[in-house]
Amino acid sequence: MLMLMTMMHIGLDDTDSPRTGCTTYIAALLVEKLHRLGASFIDYPNLIRLNPNVPWKTRGNGALCLRIRCGEELVEEITETVIETIEENADLSYAGTDPGVVFFFNNIPGELKDFAKRTIQSVVKMKEALKLINIFGAEAVGFKTGRGIIGGLAAIGETLGEDHTYEIIAYRTRENRGTPRRIEGSSIDEMNEKTAPLTFNNIDPEKGRILITPRGPDPILYGIRGETPEVVKQAHELIRPQETVERWVIFRTNHGTDAHLRRISSIGEVQPFNPVVVRGAVTKNPQVIPGGHVIFPIKDETGQVDCAAYEPTGALREVAKKLIVGDFVEACGGVRPASSRHPITINMEKIRVLKLAPKIAFHNPACPQCGKRMKSMGTRKGFRCERCGFRSSKLKKVAVERKRDLKKGLYIASPRSQRHLTKPFCRYGREKSSVPRELIKDWHFP
Known part of the structure; x- marks a missing residue:
């Protein structure tokens, strides 16, 4: 008897809270359960980071x-198994946790791909998600407000047909969660030396801080990001954990792709919460405010917006401090809405310096008789040479262009403060344009 096969896309979101849980862990549990039920995976689990703002x-x-x-x-x-697994593992008692799961069948239509892109680059509403679910006959289950339905549908629609990366995530056993993570530090250094730059953001080079281990109470022991499933698995095998790994899974993801950043044509288009790429001229010299954050405004013919390089951004903050009035830049980052304390602001993840304004310094003139630098006799009183006594009320200060301690080019926040979606330097030139044809043999355990 011929068995009829169905293509099924299961999207889920908003199961965790600041105190516990992780939606990737629920996905990892489901990988094991669905395999046991007889389902076959047509792609690695897709981990889709949505608009971080x-x-x-x-x-x-x-x-x-x-x-x-x-x-x-x-x-x-399968549907019942997914819902039960979410119920058992989501932090439903937390006020801000509102899980949602969407079941979609067959091929992904263009309208759903467009919805996913908007969810990554802007702000969408629940009614948009519910309308698409109704149009295409999908099924959705929400817990509490069900806000996770938006992310679940977006994850289904983002098929990662263009640039993508991979992350292998190893999970802790329940008894170890909430305790310090135990990994042999030298194995992380060894892994980084052997696999970077095909793996990325393993260690922050400025501070030496390990970046593959989260610091919260979630079930993740470590996560390693890279260009291929093979290299992240190789990296995983080089790590020497000093506690039991319960399970691990390779995810295909939009980490490190800049998928959230949308180029806009003018500052007048800047909207709160949207990640943008916009150009403008610096109109005031940067200010360092309490906390070490650097603020400067940029302007075009449509308006003006503040740009902020926060202290943790490290190298980006140092670049921002060197800007001067007249520099022409491209600011990349999420837009913080205006408040009573500050105007609308781009929280910068990157900056591209496109044009450097001349930095002019004014010096007292040289004495025309002996060549020594003259001294001012006071405002509008002219200059006097201390060596030979020559005086003049007609000489003026001389403009001299000073060398800039800044070059044109792209600057990115230090790895320790990069967002999940921020593309690091090592990924430029490694962008992908196609999806994997088949999965590697062992991409999860158990």
């Missing part, structure tokens, strides 16, 4: 999609 985001603002083929007779059991 929305005020109601989850901890990492990551949504998940599992793409499988299964017999039609398994659809109901």
Whole structure:
């Protein structure tokens, strides 16, 4: 008897809270459960980071999609398994946790891909998600407000058909969660030396801080990001954990792709919460405010906006301090809305210096008789030479162009303060334009 097969996309989001949980962990549990039920995966689990600037985001603002083929007779059991697993593992008692799961069948339409892009680059509303779910006959289940339905649908729609990366995530056993993570530090250095730059953001070079281990109470022991499933698995095998790894999974993701940044044509288009790329001229010299943050405004013919390089951005902050009036730059980052304390501001992740204004210094003139630098006799009183006594009320200060301690080019926040979506330097030139044809043999455990 011929078995009818169904393509099924399962999107889920908003299951964690600041105190516990992780949506990737629920996805990892489901990988094991769905395999046991007889489903076959047509892609690695997709980990889709959404707009990191929305005020109601989850901890990492990551949504998940599992793409499988299964017999039609398994659809109901798979659906029940997914819902039960979310109920058992989501932090439903936390006020801001509102899980949602979406079940979508067959190929992904263009309208859903467009919705996913908007969810990554701007702010979308629940009614948009529900309308698409209704139009295309998908199924959705929400817990509490069900806000996670938005992210779940977006994860389904983002098929990662263009640039993408991979992350292998290893998870802790329940008894170890909430305790300090135990990994042999030298193995992380060794892994980085052997696999970078095909793996990235393992260690912050400025501070020496390890970046593969989170610091919160979530179940992740470590996560390693890289260009291929093979290299992240190789990196994983080089790590020597000093506690038991419960499970691990390779995800395909939009980490490190700049997928959130949208180029806009003018400053007048800047909108709160949207990640943007916009050009403008610096109109005031940068100010260092309490906390060590650097603020400067840029302007074009449509308006003006403040740009901020916060203290943790490290190298980016040092670049911002060197800007002067007249420099022409491209600011990249999320837009913080105006408040009673500050105007609308771009929180910079990157800056591209496109044009450097001349830096002019004014010096007292040289004495025309002996060549020594003259002294001012006071405002509008002229100059006097201390060596030979020559005086003049007609000589003026001389303009001299000084060398800039800044070059044109792209500058990015230090790795320790980069967002999940920020593309690091080592990824430029490694962008992808196609999806993997098949999965590697062992991409998860168990």
